[in-house]
Amino acid sequence: TLVSLTMDGDGVTVVLSKHLGQLTGVDLTIASACLTKTVIGLTNAKTVIIQAENSDLNGAPQIVMDEEILLLLDNSASSNN
Numbered sequence: 389t390l391v392s393l394t395m396d397g398d399g400v401t402v403v404l405s406k407h408l409g410q411l412t413g414v415d416l417t418i419a420s421a422c423l424t425k426t427v428i429g430l431t432n433a434k435t436v437i438i439q440a441e442n443s444d445l446n447g448a449p450q451i452v453m454d455e456e457i458l459l460l461l462d463n464s465a466s467s468n469n
Contacts, residue, residue: 391441393427398434400427409443416446424453 389405402423411419424436438451445451 395431395433399437400431400433400435401437401439402427403439403441406441406443408438409440409445412446416451420445420451420453424455424457428455 389407391403391405392401393403394401408416408419420438423438427433427436435452435454438445438453439449
């Protein structure tokens, strides 16, 4: 649930309910990337700061993302053949 959204220059801070803090690993990464892409698309922001209300996100108080950080690198299929 969206708690607040604050725009400051080229940045947007999004605070979601504490339930976001229950996500970890790839689930948190995908949720953060999707949220970032949506916020950038709607606001033209350059940076998105994601926070969970009264909760850390994977041990950190916030996640800072921008369009350059959206790619998930999967090199599990690469080989040296």
